[in-house]
Amino acid sequence: MGLQGVITGRVWRLGDHVNTDLLHPPSYFSLDASKVEEGLREGMRRLGADLRGEYTAEGLVIVAGENLGCGSSRESSVRALRIGRVKAVVASSFARIFYRSLANLGIPPLECRGVHDWVKDGDLIRISIKDGLIELDNARRFPISPLDRHIEEILACGGLVPYLRRTLDEI
């Protein structure tokens, strides 16, 4: 996902301190993509997501409160989001491993305070990383904290594996 374009999707709203065990229950740990995806559906059910199928088909943008993704480092939770067509993750703050894993798998982790109080599941959201802005359907706008240049580089490559492939010769 490039950093130049506009990301549009439907909001999946999460609260504060949503941990990775809740987002993706540990019993769904797997190397099999379909079981990982099943775990995400179970996580959505446990978290009370109110999303219709056609919304998830358009692509989702998580909008969460504080400390999103605390707990286990199991990357299956972030892989599940990639499989589940989550295009970007917005939160008031992130737990550190989850933040890094999102960037590493090419999903922009975006810090934004304020937008969380103004959205509900299924709302349309537009994000321009280049302009540092989030826009809702009612034209309300919220600024995103600027990404660190290192995270930007990783995201511009599409994740840490392509970043590593590009830089392998320099090392």
Place this chain on the structure above:
Amino acid sequence: MTRGFTGQIIQAHAEGRKEGEYLSVRVDFVLLPDPTLALLLTDLRELRGNIWNREKVLVTVDHFAPPSTVERANVVKRVLSFVKEEGISHCSLYRGICHQLLVEGPWVRPGMVVLGADSHTTTAGALGCLATGLGSTDILYTLITGRTWLRSPEAFRVNLKGKLPAYVMGKDIALELLRRGGESGFLYQALEFYDLEGMIPMDDRLALCNMVVEGGAKNGLFCPDDITRRYIEARDGHPGQWEGTFDGDPQYRGAMDVDLSSLNPQVALPHSPSLVVDVEEARGEVIQQVFIGSCTGGRLRDLEVAARIFSGRKVAPGLRLLIIPASLKIYQTALENGYIQAILEAGGVILNPSCGPCGGIDKGVLGAEERCLSTSNRNYRGRMGDPSSMVYLASPLTAAATALRGEITDPREVL
């Protein structure tokens, strides 16, 4: 610079490359538990195939140990063939939990940078190193390059003052910090512990550093002292070279004191490790299962204090007591010292060294609405079994006392 010893360690390992706020940093040792290692193997093969240093990694099969489903058996098979193909020297199969094995071997010393593909890698910070967990793709980067990208966190000084009472353990100190800070109170910070009385046993230090991640910290670090020195000397036969690592005058963003002598046993209520109360406030809560184990609470001192409480007594009728020694070495010593016998006679079930039910993976998971008191580190909804089950976190002492009564019990009542 208010970055403590952690910042000094990062600086000493930085190689001059910088991107944004991130420094490229040399890594001394990497911990690779089975499930999260399995996640990166496909990418590793596609990228290059070889790791940077096969002597500087420890592979453990501890989560799926032994595997209970065909899928997990195939994960373990993949991990073991990777170990063989790569010629990795340090691989531990069913011999204990990765975080305990990492500090039992002669690998980790003060001043090192240690990474692990598991959030509780913070445990090793008890030995005075910078130890932190990362996701599988970050670990893949390190396996190929021997480096990682780190930001230098702000460091906070924690002064542990006063004498540790016989009924208080490292786990209680961890829960007290979580009560104060909440689930994100230490987000992205380094917590550096000073044992001012020089009396906190290594097993308790490991339990405390294990749980700093529950408050969001990047790492927890015990400033090396005589206890550290004695531990490393007993382990390696010599204290090793690390005196010059620390310049003795680290700067901190802030400090807090914990008066150990006035601390009560603590309990974290469902479903957050930071929803902490004094044991008094949870007293009488009926419990169906007590679990003493995990990378937080299955060490030798944990089994010793539990055995002392169980000695000559029986667990409450109908209560299920599960015990998992954190490593084979601990298991053997507990056998020699009679702890296992005392636990068995009290009615406990001993499972093999492994992660067990803590992450909802292995034997001992909970059914609907069941209540478990556990010495592990997380009591998130559904982590240990059915989404309606409830987990209370406490020290091994409180766990043993609770097993005797079948309800949450202050260990002072049975000591």
